[in-house]
Structures are given as structure tokens and as C-alpha cells.
Amino acid sequence: MNASTTTEILRYTAFTTDPAGGNPAGVILDAAHLADDRMLAVAAEVGYSETAFITAADLPRRRFRLRFFSPLAEVAFCGHATIATAVALAERHGAGELVFDTAAGEIRVATAVDGAGAVRATLTSAPTxxxxxxxxxxxxxxxxxxxxxxxxxxxxxxxxxxxxxxxxxxxxxxxxxxxxxxxxxxxxxxxxxxxxxxxxxxxxxxxxxxxxxxxxxxxxxxxxxxxxxxxxxxxxxxxxxxxxxxxxxxxxxxxxxxxxxxxxxxxxxxxxxxxxxxxxxxxxxxx
Structure with missing residues (x-):
């Protein structure tokens, strides 16, 4: 069965305001039901460099478990897919701070609406x-x-x-x-x-x-x-x-x-x- 027939796949491009620019990412807002092999299959079908999967959500606290898969393997952290996921969540639940638990540790992302009405996201990285x-x-x-x-x-x-x-x-x-x-x-x-x-x-x-x-x-x-x-x-x-x-x-x-x-x-x-x-x-x- 085609992965997209069973999972809602959002597609965003990050670090741009132009749909023809930036880095595309798949975003799955509800992936709690997906096993690892299914997430990898979805990422391969989407075909972008990364697809982000929210595998657990505490919406009142705006805290989410986030995993990232390339078409070939899981990746501990992906910046552009984090930005894409944060914007997708802010568009649905309002701007503000979000917390993502990732394999690279806790990543906080601030989202805000700019003067043009677009959502801009700022992630704070793991210690570099x-x-x-x-x-x-x-x-x-x-x-x-x-x-x-x-x-x-x-x-x-x-x-x-x-x-x-x-x-x-x-x-x-x-x-x-x-x-x-x-x-x-x-x-x-x-x-x-x-x-x-x-x-x-x-x-x-x-x-x-x-x-x-x-x-x-x-x-x-x-x-x-x-x-x-x-x-x-x-x-x-x-x-x-x-x-x-x-x-x-x-x-x-x-x-x-x-x-x-x-x-x-x-x-x-x-x-x-x-x-x-x-x-x-x-x-x-x-x-």
C-alpha cells in the first residue's frame, strides 16, 4: 500500500518564503502509530532529504517527540525539517515557543508571525x-x-x-x-x-x-x-x-x-x- 494513503504528509520548504526556494521537508504531525520501518518507507516515498515525524505530543505544554528520516536512514537531528515542523504547528496552534525532544537532545524553537503575516521560526541548537x-x-x-x-x-x-x-x-x-x-x-x-x-x-x-x-x-x-x-x-x-x-x-x-x-x-x-x-x-x- 502506498504510504501516502495511510499517513497525512505535509510538505513545506524551509529557509525561504518562496515555494520554489528553500529546502523541502516532509512533515508528519501524527506518527505515533508508525513503526520505524514505516517511517523510513514514508521518507523514501516523499523523497526529500528529510521527513520529520512527531511520534508523541503534549499539546497543552507544546512539547513533542520528533524524529527525522532521510530516504536511507534515521538522522539524529535536522534543522530545516525542525523549522518546517515548527511553522506547521504554529500555523495550526498559534505562535509561541515549542519544545522538541530529539535524538540530539531537547531543541527549543520560538515561532512568531512577522509583519507580512508569515511564521518565522528560530531554533536553539544542541551545544556546539x-x-x-x-x-x-x-x-x-x-x-x-x-x-x-x-x-x-x-x-x-x-x-x-x-x-x-x-x-x-x-x-x-x-x-x-x-x-x-x-x-x-x-x-x-x-x-x-x-x-x-x-x-x-x-x-x-x-x-x-x-x-x-x-x-x-x-x-x-x-x-x-x-x-x-x-x-x-x-x-x-x-x-x-x-x-x-x-x-x-x-x-x-x-x-x-x-x-x-x-x-x-x-x-x-x-x-x-x-x-x-x-x-x-x-x-x-x-x-
Whole structure:
């Protein structure tokens, strides 16, 4: 039986106000009756990089158990699907704070209606941290990407960063290098699975607080993610770790432009707080 005939599947795209932009996510508001294999089957049928499933709900307390599945596997945390789920709930139950219990821990999300009448959500990540990448990890990744060490920006050293999941952060020296992404899908997926990295976050710095990002996601069966909230949180923590955040700072990450699905992620980082806030809109899209 087709999964969509038994489960109501909402579809939202996150980190945009344009249905043609952002990162699409499936949202299942009542998945308490679904076993793990059914959730994976639904995620595979939906075909987006992630589908979010609410498996338990305490509506008076606005607290929910939330799980995430890519078409291939469960993922501990997904930022864009969290934003999409929060907006879907706020549209049905009113704006305010929501609490999600995830495999990555408790994630709080504030929702509010903006001046245009759209719901904007701000998630507070799990505590972030990062470490320098090891030479063998870097060499294997660069080989799979078909990049050279000379392609990297020396002012932003490669790190493995955590914001709910682990992500390898690599900074390109030029926008042209970032735009030219033609990697070995299987080889990169093997490297990432060996090190438990969810995405490789490729970034290019445009200004003091402005960055462009691309996120290959082969462990999830996805060539590239057009907006990656968990990686954005990890990146904010990474910048704090390497000393680039001196005071409370708001970053803007532009992602998805090279895919034709532009996304905007707003990232707030405080040098004294290991948690990072990632904000954006989400809008419904047709199947």
C-alpha cells in the first residue's frame, strides 16, 4: 500500500518564503502509530532529504517527540525539517515557543508571525563544539571532492563541527571553487559514513558576517542539500571555536543558489553560549 494513503504528509520548504526556494521537508504531525520501518518507507516515498515525524505530543505544554528520516536512514537531528515542523504547528496552534525532544537532545524553537503575516521560526541548537580535522580525513575528503589543498581558504581552517550532528567544514578560497561542485558521490559517502559526518559543509566567505554554503549529503542519498540548519548551527559554533566571534554576532548564510533553490539562514552566535540560534521561514508546497 502506498504510504501516502495511510499517513497525512505535509510538505513545506524551509529557509525561504518562496515555494520554489528553500529546502523541502516532509512533515508528519501524527506518527505515533508508525513503526520505524514505516517511517523510513514514508521518507523514501516523499523523497526529500528529510521527513520529520512527531511520534508523541503534549499539546497543552507544546512539547513533542520528533524524529527525522532521510530516504536511507534515521538522522539524529535536522534543522530545516525542525523549522518546517515548527511553522506547521504554529500555523495550526498559534505562535509561541515549542519544545522538541530529539535524538540530539531537547531543541527549543520560538515561532512568531512577522509583519507580512508569515511564521518565522528560530531554533536553539544542541551545544556546539568543533575540532581540527585530521590529515587523513582531509586528504580522503579532498580526493572525493576533486579539490586540492590550494583550493581552501587558509583563514578558515578545516574542522569537524557539531550542532546536533557532525559536519566537516571546508572553506573554499573563491566563489568559483564553491560553484564548481562535481564530486565522487560514492567515495565521499564512504568517507562520511566512516567518520559519522552528516554533511560536508562547503563555505565561501563574502563579508565579515556573510557566507555562501553548499552541503553534499550522500549518506542520506542526496547529492546536495539546498538549506542545512544543523550544519549552520555547527558552523556558528565552529566560528566561535576558532576565535572569529568576538561578541554577539548575526551571520547570514546563503545556500541553494547553485541548485536554483535559494535559501537564507540567519545564525545568531554568542561567544559565551555553546548553543547557536538558527532562524528562517517555511512555506507549504504542493506535492
Amino acid at each position: 563544539h568543533s575540532r581540527p580535522v585530521e590529515d587523513a580525513e582531509l586528504d580522503a575528503t579532498l580526493a572525493a571532492l576533486h579539490w586540492e589543498r590550494a583550493d581552501l581558504d587558509p583563514s578558515l581552517p578545516p574542522h569537524v563541527a557539531f550542532g546536533g550532528n557532525h559536519h566537516l567544514v571546508l572553506a573554499a578560497a573563491t566563489r568559483a571553487r564553491l560553484a564548481d561542485l562535481a564530486y565522487d558521490f560514492d567515495a565521499l559517502g564512504d568517507v562520511m559514513r566512516a567518520h559519522d559526518w552528516t554533511t560536508v559543509q562547503l563555505v565561501w566567505q563574502e563579508s565579515d558576517t556573510g557566507f555562501h554554503a553548499r552541503d553534499p549529503f550522500p549518506p542520506g542519498g542526496v547529492v546536495e542539500d539546498p538549506a542545512t540548519g544543523a550544519a549552520a548551527a555547527a558552523f556558528g559554533g565552529y566560528l566561535r571555536t576558532i576565535g572569529r566571534i568576538r561578541g554577539a554576532t548575526t551571520l547570514t548564510l546563503r545556500q541553494g543558489e547553485d541548485m536554483g533553490r535559494p535559501s537564507t539562514l540567519t545564525v545568531d552566535v554568542d561567544p559565551t553560549d555553546p548553543r547557536v540560534r538558527v532562524a528562517g521561514h517555511a512555506v507549504p508546497i504542493a506535492p
